Amino acid sequence: MRPILPTLLVCATLSAPPALASSYEFVPAPQNDLNRMYRIDKVTGEVTSCQYGLQESGGGIGQTVCFGAGEGAGAQPPSEYGLVASRHAREAGVFRVNYRTGEMSICFVLVKKEQVVCTQQSRPGAEATEGVQTGRTGPSATPPQGGRP
Incomplete structure (x- = not known):
């Protein structure tokens, strides 16, 4: 008679889901008249996006348009x-954040290229390197927020 316990352990191991399966986070674009959702792979930081699109012909219910x-x-x-959306009602992009290093970048959809693009990862206080700007380079187009009038 064979022992049942080792056989059960083998069966349980083979049917278990992979422990290192990728997990994703989903965040809507903050722009309140845009139906765009961003997705990030929480381990690799890869960002993609999808949104609803009208079908030009056929009178159907529309289609899901995705950007790689x-x-x-x-x-x-x-x-x-992770992804963090600002509270700016007219902003179509989101921040990609690295919770371990504190680095951030801005990600948005370039519709003409049909791609999600992101700025270079940077963090406040980091030494300026080629292509990374720290602080403001000119007046802000965003009105002051949260202070007294």
């Missing part, structure tokens, strides 16, 4: 990534 990862939106070094 373009420049800067592809996989980053493995870490713990």
